[in-house]
Amino acid sequence: xxxxxxxxxxxxxxxxxxxxxxxxxxxxxxxxxxxxxxxxxxxxxxxxxxxxxxxxxxxxxxxxxxxxxxxxxxxxxxxxxxxxxxxxxxxxxxxxxxxxxxxxxxxxxxxx
Amino acid sequence: xxxxxxxxxxxxxxxxxxxxxxxxxxxxxxxxxxxxxxxxxxxxxxxxxxxxxxxxxxxxxxxxxxxxxxxxxxxxxxxxxxxxxxxxxxxxxxxxxxxxx
Numbered sequence: 001x002x003x004x005x006x007x008x009x010x011x012x013x014x015x016x017x018x019x020x021x022x023x024x025x026x027x028x029x030x031x032x033x034x035x036x037x038x039x040x041x042x043x044x045x046x047x048x049x050x051x052x053x054x055x056x057x058x059x060x061x062x063x064x065x066x067x068x069x070x071x072x073x074x075x076x077x078x079x080x081x082x083x084x085x086x087x088x089x090x091x092x093x094x095x096x097x098x099x100x101x102x103x104x105x106x107x108x109x110x111x112x
Numbered sequence: 113x114x115x116x117x118x119x120x121x122x123x124x125x126x127x128x129x130x131x132x133x134x135x136x137x138x139x140x141x142x143x144x145x146x147x148x149x150x151x152x153x154x155x156x157x158x159x160x161x162x163x164x165x166x167x168x169x170x171x172x173x174x175x176x177x178x179x180x181x182x183x184x185x186x187x188x189x190x191x192x193x194x195x196x197x198x199x200x201x202x203x204x205x206x207x208x209x210x211x212x213x
Contacts, residue, residue, distance in 0.1 A: 028157075029157060030153075030154070030157070031203065031205075066187070067186075067187075067190065068190050068194070068197045068204070069190075069197075069203060069204060079183070080183075081182060081183055081186065082186070083205070084186070084205055084206055084207070085182045085183065085186065088182065089182075
């Protein structure tokens with residue numbers, strides 16, 4: 001399986017996927033940590049994929065999205081953006097709306 | 113007897129990168145362009161290189177962003193800074209707005 005197919009499969013078979021440095025429990029970078037914090041506050045389950053485990057994935061995801069930095073967030077297969085975008089969308093409430101529209105369970109009551 | 117002189121701090125490398133970033137983003141004719149070197153906040157973390165500008169925050173206001181969503185705005189900035197990202201600029205935080213936002 002090519003790396004493109006692996007990434008494609010992951011983002012299409014999980015509601016929310018975050019390509020990040022480190023893991024949801026132990027982010028290894030402040031930007032990945034902010035994304036993890038947003039989803040923790042919202043109570044949204046997501047699949048974290050640690051790009052530090054594999055240069056192939058780390059480079060592959062950048063090619064897949066034509067996006068040069070990590071983290072990268074997908075909802076229902078759609079690329080949403082990186083840390084800044086996710087944080088801004090969370091603060092404005094757009095992220096919560098998007099998740100609800102796409103049918104992703106949001107357990108937390110947190111508001112910005 | 114003279115003590116060996118340690119290499120000069122690389123302020124030069126930092127100011128040169130800032131100048132290149134400023135020049136690249138001039139393409140968008142920004143009405144506001146603020147660049148903040150946040151590298152020091154990431155000491156000891158991946159991508160940090162002492163004396164180098166590795167972590168940059170860009171605050172930019174430009175007419176070019178009007179009618180563009182966040183992804184498109186970030187792609188525009190990322191694209192103009194692709195050379196820097198390929199040459200050791202490790203992290204790029206972007207706040208991109210159109211005038212009046």
